[in-house]
Amino acid sequence: MYGPRVIVSMSTVLVVFAVATYALNGSAFATVWQTLLCALILQVGYFIGVLVLVHRERTERLKRQEQAARAAGRTDERGSATVKGEIASRSPTRLKIGDR
Template sequence: MYAPRVFISMFSALVVFAIASYVIGGSVVTTIIATVIATIVLQTGYFIGVLILVARQGSHTSSSAPRPASSPSQRLENQAPFRAPPYENR
């Protein structure tokens, strides 16, 4: 994710929430408290979402990644043979 876009989106959502909260409740203090609570909930959800993405990525790479060879000769054995491209007959 692109960080500035995430921050702008998060800020925009909180501004809309604060305006709606003020229109519904009519109290500035209640609006501030509700917006702070919404900020905490939003940040917690974002953090948990990132943790889930990292955990999934870690499980995919650890199971599908080949094991590293322990010696240079084993690394050469594991490589596919080199094949030169065919020459054109002119």
């Protein structure tokens, strides 16, 4: 989602909504609060949309990493690809503190 385009689109929708609401109700007060409610609903929808896109990208990235790990032959005892465990396997498992 391209940010400026979303802002312009949402603003246009809110202006059209406000004009239509005023034409139907004839009340400026009702138009203002209904338009604010519409803006809130649009923001919640935009936020959920961004969360869905981020989740989808993360899932696809993990699948690609897992496929690459399997293609390279990096698997654990169970035969599943070791994508997340790579960093842990490079670090020492037991730290020795020698302060004697």
